[in-house]
Amino acid sequence: MRLRALPDFSPLRIFFFTVALGGAAGVDFVASSMMGIAGTHIRGGVHASPEDFLWSMTSYAAMASVANLMLARIARHTSYRSFTVIGLIIAIVGSLLCALSETPFEFAIARGVQGLGAGGLFAASRIIMQLLATRDERGALYFGFNIGSQGLLAITPWLAAELVESAAWQMVFAIQVVLALVVLVLVLLTYPRRVPPPGGLWALDIDPMDWTVVILFSLGAMVLMHGLGDLRFYEFASSPAVALTPLLGFALIGAAFVRLRSESKLWLDPHALLGRRFLIGILFYAIYYFLNGLWNYLIPTLLQSGFGFGFQVTGAALTWASTVSLGAMMCFSLVAPRMFGRRRYIAFGYVLFSAALLMLSLRTMSGASMAAILPALLLQSLTVPFVMAQVAGMTFVDFDEDDFQDAYAFKNIVRQIATASGTGAASLWLQYGETVARTHLIERITPFDLGGVPPMPEMMRMATALQTQATLVASANLLSWLAVFCGCVAVIALLIRWRTTPVA
Incomplete structure (x- = not known):
């Protein structure tokens, strides 16, 4: 296809341009998700306690908030292309600093640098699409955008697992450096020199x-x-x-x-953010990204520490799940015009999420095979088009170009906070839940169960088994509560009104 705003761009260049847009957003997605997927290895590498590890996520989210607050002003002085290029370069530097960190403090600072660079890339990419394409042109652009953004998310878990197992935890960030460099080259080759929004936006006094x-x-x-x-x-x-x-x-x-x-x-207009539709949309965004951050930390930890799978098996399973999510988003981009603006699809997405959580909680037991667990992971991956894409379609429909920039920047600030909060909550909940479960399990052990004083190897084996069982119990409890929560969200999605005039 061609874009009326870019008549000189061939269909092939437009395709790679949209892949570059998605890739830039994917750099941010990967930086956030890998903290959950490889969190155990990273924590061990920098010798961080759960509370120390939380600082690395809050520093990223805080600096990402700064990037989104500065987004519109910097882009208007230069361009969204320049903002993206600068952001990718800073993100690369931050990833390198993460790989070189040796203490929790150094790692938190490095993550802040990474957040300053990567934190505004998703918003910048999405705003560019809004400025360049008319409503009837945007659907086709999502095909390449999803390849870039969801494709990076799909390949990273498997690639990181393979390299970490054969090298060290620093490879998690070495991969991010390489991916960001590839995206940077693609941006330089395909982005238009300046996105010319209507209304003389570039001439505004700032x-x-x-x-x-x-x-x-x-x-x-x-x-x-x-x-x-x-x-x-x-x-x-x-x-x-x-x-x-x-x-x-x-x-x-x-x-x-x-x-x-x-x-x-x-330079972030709160008056544009007070509409009923937008506030409800932000609430649903916050819920989704909180659950997403929690899921991205809980599942890798459960697979490795609970079920005993290696990092390579875990990475492969997560890549399969992300690939299914990519396929679902690709299919959604083809039928999006007929599906946007329907509360029932959001409710259906949360029903799927609840079913996946409940299925996994019932299978959280010692000796469970990957064949029994993978269907729950794949089911959860299908929720993305029904929840995230639907909320996006209903939240921003009333905004013009100028207000859209403010609204989307604020939405991404909420996304950063919610994602980091979910990841941190999962880390701390597991620590708390494991402590409670371990205490109850120990109370049930009597001297008769031990048969006297066992030798040291047997004591170590029992301690490992006790920790594994505590992880399984804590994870199953958390999954069950989350299943109930998602069920409640599904009901709210059906009942809540996004605007004064009801939407079917």
Whole structure:
């Protein structure tokens, strides 16, 4: 196909251009998802506790929030092409620093650099598509976009597992460096020199950035997420002061919005973000990305620490699941015009998610084979077009080009916070759940079960078996609760009204 905004582009160049758009977004997706998929190996490599590991995710999300806040201003001064190129270069530097990190503190700083570069790439890619293509042209562009974004997500788990097993945990970030370099070359070869949006957008007068808002929002995001994570380490009844940290995070973010509302010239316009449809859409986005971040951490941990599969088997299973997700998104891009704007599809997606969680929880037991587990993983992978794509189609339908940029930047800030919160919650929940399960399991062991004092090798074998069983119990409990939660979300999706006039 051809684009009216780019008459000189051949259909082949447009295809590779859309693949490059998706690849740029995929760099951000991979940077976030690999923290869950390879989290155990990374934690061991930098000697991080679960709480230390949480800092690496909150620092990424906080700096990604900064990138999204600066997105529109930088792009208007230069172009979205320049923003993407600069972001990819910074992301490459951040990935290299992650690979060179030796302590949790160094790793958290490196992840912040990576987030500053990669965190705004998805929003930039999606805004470019909005500016360049008319409504009837966008459907065809998603075909290449999905190949780039979902394709990177599909290949990375398998590739990382193969290389980590044969080398070291640093290969997780070496792969990200190589992928970002490939995407950078593709961007330089295929992107138009400047995206010319209608209405003389490039000629707008732009004031200096309000760094007070940047600091308030990014610091608030980081404090909020880390405070929520810390709640898992304490009993609220005995330590009510631990609630002050997340409350402080909310207060900082609120202060940022108060300042935005009082400014005469805004660079993230909150007035465009107060519509009923957008607020409901952001709520569903936050739920989905929280669950996605949680799933991406829980499943690799369960497969390796619970079921005892190696990293290579785990990586292959996750790649198969991501490939099915890619196929589902490709099919969805062909029928999207007939499916957009339907609450029942969102509800159906969460029913699938709930069924996958329940299926996996019932099969979470010692000795389970991959053949019994893989169907649940594949079922969950089918939820992406029904949930994420549908929410996207219903959230942004009312925005013009200018407001879309503000709305999508804010949506990606929410995505970063929700994803990091989900990954951190999964890490801390497993630690808490394993501790409780291990305590109950030990209480059930009597001296008669031990048959006296067993030799040291037998004690070590029993300790390993106890830890494995604790992981299985904690994971099964979490999966069961999440299945119930997704069922409730499905009901809410059917009942909630996205606008004053009901949508069928």
